[in-house]
Amino acid sequence: MSTSRKPVSGFRTFCTGQDLSTKKCVPCSAKDLRPMTEESANHLIQKVDGWNLINEDGKLKLKYSCKVKSFTKGLELFKLVGDVAEAEGHHPDLHLVGWNNVTIEIWTHAVGGLTENDFILAAKINKLELHHLLRRKISD
Numbered sequence: 269m270s271t272s273r274k275p276v277s278g279f280r281t282f283c284t285g286q287d288l289s290t291k292k293c294v295p296c297s298a299k300d301l302r303p304m305t306e307e308s309a310n311h312l313i314q315k316v317d318g319w320n321l322i323n324e325d326g327k328l329k330l331k332y333s334c335k336v337k338s339f340t341k342g343l344e345l346f347k348l349v350g351d352v353a354e355a356e357g358h359h360p361d362l363h364l365v366g367w368n369n370v371t372i373e374i375w376t377h378a379v380g381g382l383t384e385n386d387f388i389l390a391a392k393i394n395k396l397e398l399h400h401l402l403r404r405k406i407s408d
């Protein structure tokens with residue numbers, strides 16, 4: 269259940285220089301969890317190659333798109349991403365359309381926007397070995 273919490277700035281707290289993929293997602297039920305501002309998101313998006321920042325109905329999200337070699341390789345990709353999400357307790361929206369077009373969207377549903385969790389998850393997904401599943405990257 270998302271709540272309309274006020275975005276928080278303080279992007280310097282996010283840009284600590286630590287590799288996002290080595291961080292851990294925090295429970296989204298944390299009371300002090302707030303959606304970050306677009307300014308903070310614009311700084312952090314530079315740390316997650318291949319991901320784009322989108323604004324859908326006023327909601328900031330991370331988006332990654334690719335083509336996979338086959339429908340079953342798309343499902344394999346979902347499994348690998350799903351295992352990371354389960355380990356982090358933070359989950360992406362996964363789409364497999366037209367048999368080989370994969371889109372992954374990440375946002376924090378509990379706050380209706382982006383938190384550092386989303387960037388941590390994206391960074392961990394970037395560490396996965398997916399080349400054998402991918403046909404080519406498609407732009408958004």
Ligand SMILES: C[C@H](O)[C@H](O)[C@H]1CNC2=NC(N)=NC(=O)C2=N1
Pocket residue numbers: 294295296297357358359360374375376377378379
């Ligand atoms: C209690 C637990 O932290 C929440 O249910 C988690 C599960 N995974 C989640 N994933 C995402 N993307 N957003 C959430 O708000 C969220 N909440």
